[in-house]
Amino acid sequence: MFSIGSFARHGRVSVRMLRHYDAIGLLRPAASDPTTGYRTYEAGQLARLNQIVVLKELGFSLQQVATMLDTSVSPAELRGMLRLRQAELEAQIDGDTARLAHVAARLRALETDPTTTAAVAIKPIEPVRVAQLFAIATGFEPAAITPVVRPLFAALSAQLETAHANVAGPPIAYYRDADHGDGIEVHAAFPIDGCDEGQFGFDIVELPAIERAATTLHHGSMDDVMATVQTLARWIDAHGDRSAGYNREVYLDCGPNEANWVVELQEPLHTQPPKETHR
Amino acid sequence: MFSIGSFARHGRVSVRMLRHYDAIGLLRPAASDPTTGYRTYEAGQLARLNQIVVLKELGFSLQQVATMLDTSVSPAELRGMLRLRQAELEAQIDGDTARLAHVAARLRALETDPTTTAAVAIKPIEPVRVAQLFAIATGFEPAAITPVVRPLFAALSAQLETAHANVAGPPIAYYRDADHGDGIEVHAAFPIDGCDEGQFGFDIVELPAIERAATTLHHGSMDDVMATVQTLARWIDAHGDRSAGYNREVYLDCGPNEANWVVELQEPLHTQPPKETHR
């Protein structure tokens, strides 16, 4: 016979926990005084309490613990729950290991350059239906790109107006190596919804999804975009990842004053996340 | 200029999260319509949102994120927070790795014997001040121990009564190899508080703390305790741990009917937890 206090001491749990387990029906005291409400426990109940403590420590919820201690649960079901927990723990460890690598990379970056606070996020990019035009540029530097992409967007805007197309998002630029010979294809695109392919000069294509894109924001004139591109590349390198192509540029803010522009760079990564560096 | 919906889509967060960040002052919209309450965001705010998302993903709380994005935080403080998170993540991973090993051990035990549900808990044992008597037994099996320990407890009880000592817990038995020659010392002890060493025949000693004890409950007569002892030993072995001595026995319930006895076995383990088997 134990009072709640001594039962709690023997079981290495708090009195509050015993009251909670009583409240949810997980571990009822052997008796409760009907007038004072005092709870009484028996030594034999320590077995159940120990089971609860152990399963809780493995990370099961009290609901799951209740299920597992239910006598009607079969060994097969029990195995299923253990397997599930095993998988969850593995996922948790993998996630934390990745997080740990990112924290370590941030610390290293902080040593190198205490002022850098590049926010690079890895996220999936959804596919987008776009209307687009393209042309060939001789190189990837802004001086080569800008004179090509500007007129493309101007022309495309005009054509979309004519077509009464429904622009559904900010303009997007993307790049490909030209099919034969040198130079790169510069594509200017606008997301649209519900517009048929017409005779207005532009193509309608679906930009494919990107499973894992490293994204960051560029602020200001596109003349200075190479600095942001290189910061992004360094970040990708520092995190043991690898680029899988040219980045897309999403012109989130491209008002009249180019100094206020905000452009998201989306760089596709190889599908494999970096193999965890062993600690 | 973004509505809350499009800002949420670009930032890959939910509208609810943006409202929440507004409410706690972490990310205020660029403007709110005073009559309708409609929020408006600017493209430039995506930078801050991305920072938030990234830091959150590393496991920082929103409070911490707010602190880290505060311009007045120094690189040294930032490094401190990253170091702290690094340590937390390492501890988390170690804990989960240990949990995973235990889950795996349970699964193996389930394959071997689907009926076993031995609840073995590893916990620290506090030091206890006890009054005790001891004698020598010829072996560790119940047939050798019982005839020695019974009279010891009977004598000790009587002496404590005479001494008006304050018994502060259930009786405890523990064992040691006899100083010279064979046989083992059988100690019978009662926790007491505030009783001076006297002339009543018993010793007062402090049973040392046990940093890590594997504990389980034995139900029923002590004649059958060897089965429980062996189950405990198998558990310890299966978890890659090692015993560091004889177990203590705490007689939680030792009423007149021995079939209802409940005895906790506390087996000291080597201080080093088992080295994690690599996955």
Added chain:
DNA sequence: TTGCTCCTCACGTCACGTGAGGTGGC
């Protein structure tokens, strides 16, 4: 009377998800 143990509410935690109930422009 002071201390100790016990009791029952009931709030707070953390970062939102999820209705409920209502509004404003196409």
Added chain:
DNA sequence: TTGCTCCTCACGTCACGTGAGGTGGC
């Protein structure tokens, strides 16, 4: 009129910790 987006409460989540306010036996 129907759909869509937006709004503000406000409850629920999970396993308790932590008072608040009160009782009963030494």
